[in-house]
Amino acid sequence: MNQAPQKKKGPIRFEAIIPVGILCTITFVYFSYYFDQHLKSGIEYVATQGNGAEVNVGSVHTSFLQGSFKLEKLEVTDKEQPTLNLIEIEKVHFKYLWDALLRFKFVVDDASIDNIQIGKPRKNPGKVLPPEPAKPSKLTEIQDQVLSQVKGKYSGNVLGDAVTLLDGGDYKDKIQEIRETLKSEARVNEMIQDVQTKKTFWDQKIKSLSDTSQLKSLEAQIQEISKEKNFIKQMESLKKITEGLSKTKKQLDEIKDSAKKLESEVKVVSSYPQEVKKLIDEDIAALKGRFAVPKIDFKEMAMHLFAGEFAETIAKARKYHALAKQYIPEKKDEEPILPPKRAEGKTYHFPTTKSYPLFWLKRAAISSKGTESTYSGQVSGELLNVTTEPKLISKPLELILKGDFNSAELFGVKLHLILDHSTNSPLASAQVAIASFPVKNKMFVQSDKLTFGLEKATGSSELKLKFQDQILKAQWTSSLSRLNYKLESSSSLAKEMLQNILQGIPKIQVNGLAEGPITSLQFDLKSNLGDDLSQGISREVGTKVAEAQAKIQSMIDAKINKPKADLDQLTNGFQMNGKTLQSLQDLYKKNEDKIKEEIEKIKKGGAQNSLDDLKSKGKKLLKGIKF
């Protein structure tokens, strides 16, 4: 074997450079010819999964050297109607700043979104993905926070209830049929029995305590003893009186105890009438509920008619706000600077004169030019400052749109959306206005008794929303003109009456305000429709409601008044026992004091008398002796 001569190698490692060169060429070829296609497929797949129905992308062009991204013909299938596109965008174009790309940041200086079309028919129906198994959605929960506040509380059925009353109803007969014992009635009877038992007991007790014979005999003994001249006899009698007095005192103590017990029982019995009144009210409420006597608040007619719609609009806005929040993070407080571990050294930060957030779309022009025959709207507007770090750029995200959608008959559409997460107190606000839109088959009330709404009308509406520090403020102004009402009712009286009222309402104006924490919004809705309907109906229906309520009241009165009066009488009688016992107590107390006084007087008087007696006897003896 011949030995191959060792070839001297140069300073460059060609055996490494060549494979790297090949790899770079392959990468270049891939990004030049295949990457766009793969990116297009990726966008289609991800968007389809997100939308739940087919999303198509015409083409995608990217350029590494120019830092640009261009997407053409984006078609998003409407999940509900797969033959239509929910939205179709002719062209989306972004151009990134190289200066930012070198910092691994994506800043779009200027972008354009052209020719937006809504509800345009597709060439082929889009594929709809099978629905996912139902699971509680966070978004549904967010919407329910608002909807639950008006659900059940306000409904268009208020007019249906009114018609039921106008119809006459059969509640009158039903009320007459009540034979069962009322809750209040049963309790009154229990109370009467209780008061009667107590009264009997206390009558007897007072009778026995009212025996003053011992007191009287004691008084007689005192009278007698005060006349007694013999001191020894007087003292003997006093001893007996003192014993009698202690017995009387015992009797007084018994009276006092009894008075206390009676007082507490009187207190309990005195609360009976109040309890009865409360039970009567409860019985009335229960009966009204059973016979469906509607509690119609005509003052809130506008709320009943429009609150549901208003709440739905706010709920939708909340949903989109929650969705937007996922992509536009709120400002976080500065993280505390912790002392770094020794081996990591200290990292210095110099003033930032030029820096970019990770993603920043500075401005995107939105435009769409449509004609009468197409599904495009005449839309123009701009999207400003979409970024991952709003705090860094200190500017709010803004979407400003103006346009007309001829095919949908939407004219003068204005949208101004602001999401400001650049401060400590994030703000979300939206202003949506439509100068003219068609209203078709908008029903306010739909029940067996009444169908009432608008078959056709022209509307204009403006909604202003502001959400800051967990407080939402929503203002809604809407106006409906060229009204074509739809009115059907089982009650001819109701129909005639409503027709008369509606003839005088050529225009419906609704002004709404909802304010407060999102979980407890304060709704206030005013509408001339509500006011006029209220005034007209409340005259008729108000009388009927009052009639029904009076009927129930009188029925209850008839059942309860007699036992209630009996109870009152008994209670009064029972309270008299207390007074009797008190006067007895006063009598004993007065006499006890008097007896004690007399005893003291006798004691003092008796001693003085015997001393004087002894003195006079001594004098007589000395006179007889005469020295």
Next chain:
Amino acid sequence: MSLILKQIFAFLKLLNSDTGQISLSLGVTCGFILGMTPVLSLQSLVVFLLLFFFRIQIGAAFVTAFFFKFIAYLLDPAFHSIGTMVLENKDLAPLFTTLYNMPIIPYTRFNNSIVMGSGILTFLLSPLIFILSYKMIMKYREVILARFKETKLWKAVEATKFYQWYYKYDQYNWK
């Protein structure tokens, strides 16, 4: 892993041969830079690219980098002091502010005290390391290797059939 082992074996072989002093010395210098730099940064990446595209002994770089990592750990406080002194120098603040706001440059992590301190030291010491390693390799070959080749043990190994076979095998250019 096998590539690294291959490079280390190549380093040992080259060290014990009569050629490649410059390649070895450059490898040691690059290893010194890699070993002293605390984390993967833009300058480390540049050194890797140099190793990859130029005929610098990669094995020598890896072995030296491993060795200098231990020394760098002990020198961290010194690096920190030097880095802090430089970064806190008010006269240099405008320069650092400009660099901080330039594209790409911040990926060098120059604003970290240890990166700055070790960077300055390695920049200043790398020519010295190159010269020193060159001289040490030459000295090693002249003194230690020559003496080893004169030992009876080596002569006995050289006389074996296996060694002769391996020597012939190694003479061919298989690459």
